[in-house]
């Protein structure tokens with residue numbers, strides 16, 4: 205079967221689309237639809253039905269073609285052909301009609317869908333805007349305000365909501381798409397239904413108060429800070445409201461092109477594919493068997509354990525929470541309850557759902573209660589001896605084949621696994637805080653972890669709505685190992701002349717969700733302090749990189765939780781203010797370490813902080829800790845607030861150019877003599893051959 209087939213059913217010409225996996229509108233498919241609609245104009249049918257095989261209606265343009273030269277017919281050529289068809293064209297929607305898919309449906313004269321279908325324009329998530337008339341047709345159907353919300357948000361809506369919004373015309377009873385769509389089309393023929401063209405709907409510009417679009421643009425400059433696409437979407441919708449249809453379409457084309465060639469969209473498209481690629485484990489066949497996970501136990505109901513438990517209860521998997529004593533258990537269960545209650549208060553969860561989740565979580569202090577669970581996740585104190593003790597106990601009570609996971613941030617999982625007689629069942633499941641919210645899950649394979657345990661963990665991550673990335677064992681795995689370098693450099697910039705405020709503002713302007721100094725206050729400055737307590741001077745590295753943090757902890761300034769750290773925090777609002785006491789400390793520490801403080805430019809700060817991420821990322825690749833550069837990018841975007849529109853540190857390095865990255869690292873290495881600035885061999889090699897991380901990843905694939 206070709207990507208488009210034509211079949212006549214009584215009075216109806218059925219245009220079948222079959223372009224697996226998601227019927228993306230490739231150039232071949234566009235051609236096929238175009239020809240089918242043109243050919244059908246002269247046959248005896250009275251209406252045309254556009255319908256897809258497989259799991260979904262057209263899920264959008266083929267994103268992988270965006271980097272290739274444009275081909276004819278263009279989207280608008282085809283949609284124009286459909287819209288000007290002499291007989292009605294009806295779109296029959298199932299699965300997800302997204303982006304160019306929904307736009308194709310909107311060029312049809314009528315749209316019907318099964319109740320389970322979803323429709324949406326997610327282009328903004330790729331740094332784009334709907335470039336096939338979506339910004340012109342949607343406001344004509346649903347109004348300016350609703351169109352701005354839908355297109356700048358990018359989230360799909362269910363068929364029923366699409367019907368109420370008038371985006372579609374009919375919801376089919378039952379789930380037989382073909383039968384339902386044929387019946388609907390026959391009815392339209394019987395009713396002699398007119399050729400309804402969305403382009404013919406007019407928007408009265410005088411109904412829009414002067415200045416409306418300027419106000420919305422200003423709102424989005426704050427709400428979607430740094431992003432190009434939302435602004436361009438508003439420009440397009442303004443064009444829809446103020447220009448004739450064809451001129452609006454031409455404006456949309458111009459703005460679409462500007463987005464398409466932007467580095468933001470390149471980065472976001474990279475993230476789309478990187479996220480999907482991260483699911484693939486090199487050397488692990490797709491059909492690797494998985495172990496069923498129907499019950500879970502969590503050891504330790506502290507900051508992480510409670511949040512981890514919620515992930516499972518929320519999808520109906522029963523959880524047993526084990527704590528050291530009844531008081532700790534009550535405290536842990538209390539935190540979970542409070543988290544669910546907060547969701548109820550915010551209207552994100554019903555009382556009934558909260559109760560159902562709480563009913564699925566039971567507490568215990570007795571390891572025997574874990575005998576039958578399929579998966580245990582340990583989240584006790586970050587201490588190897590305690591973790592080994594927990595795992596040796598689990599080894600005694602858990603059933604054969606149970607997966608034993610640790611949420612450790614830094615400990616050596618091979619050594620944890622060695623505390624059991626079943627190292628093949630041991631794996632790292634590194635959640636991020638708050639564990640019920642953060643999307644990233646680093647899955648850490650130890651030396652002896654079995655393939656089916658890895659495959660189960662990868663699938664499980666998706667089941668609980670996380671984004672999984674596979675890592676191997678090293679100090680801090682992918683994310684925290686790189687973050688240590690970033691934080692260390694932030695400390696050095698501070699003592700050498702910058703301020704907490706400058707560092708945080710500059711990194712937020714770069715697009716990070718939070719600056720590194722504010723992150724320290726949020727996480728607690730004592731965490732690093734405790735880690736350093738057991739390290740040798742050599743392991744701790746340059747004292748200038750931790751002396752300020754140590755002094756703050758010794759002053760009782762642990763961060764937000766004590767109301768003061770690098771900043772002071774208002775007890776009620778948690779608003780932060782700069783503290784002259786901290787700057788006095790910084791200055792005295794600089795003197796003590798023989799450092800003459802100097803001014804930093806914002807650009808220099810960004811480079812000083814991002815280059816260590818790139819350099820450490822490259823070392824992680826060389827050592828095989830991460831499978832590919834895109835995986836590191838996924839870790840940083842989903843776990844560390846790296847701006848998605850910069851595509852993660854490795855994609856950003858490619859954008860800077862590895863020759864330039866190498867040159868800057870070499871300069872810093874020569875200037876400071878610090879070993880950490882020594883460029884990774886991989887960067888040196890790629891820079892010398894004019895290559896990039898992306899090219900290298902392709903060669904390794």
Ligand code: 3HC
Pocket residue numbers: 225226228260263264265266267268279300302303304305307326327330332333334335336338477480481
């Ligand atoms: N183009 C090319 N490939 C696509 C694609 C697209 N639009 N959408 C999905 N794919 C590929 C994925 O890369 C993946 O490939 P792989 O198996 O080799 O990794 C495969 O299809 C399956 O995708 P998922 O793993 O994401 O499958 P799911 O079932 O989880 O999700 C989906 C299906 C909801 C359709 C999801 O893939 C999705 O959201 N796709 C993107 C939709 C989108 O952004 N559309 C707009 C495109 S831009 C556009 O249309 C511009 C227009 O306005 C001109």
Ligand code: NAI
Pocket residue numbers: 503504505506507508509526527528532536582583584585586587590594611612613614634635636637
């Ligand atoms: P926490 O101190 O908040 O909670 C630990 C809990 O474990 C306490 O409630 C304690 O009573 C319990 N516990 C200690 N020993 C136990 C034992 N033998 N049996 C049963 N329960 C025991 O610690 P947190 O922050 O939740 O960290 C837990 C683990 O998660 C650590 O390994 C940490 O490195 C890791 N982690 C922490 C993150 C964070 O941001 N807090 C992020 C990612 C991982």
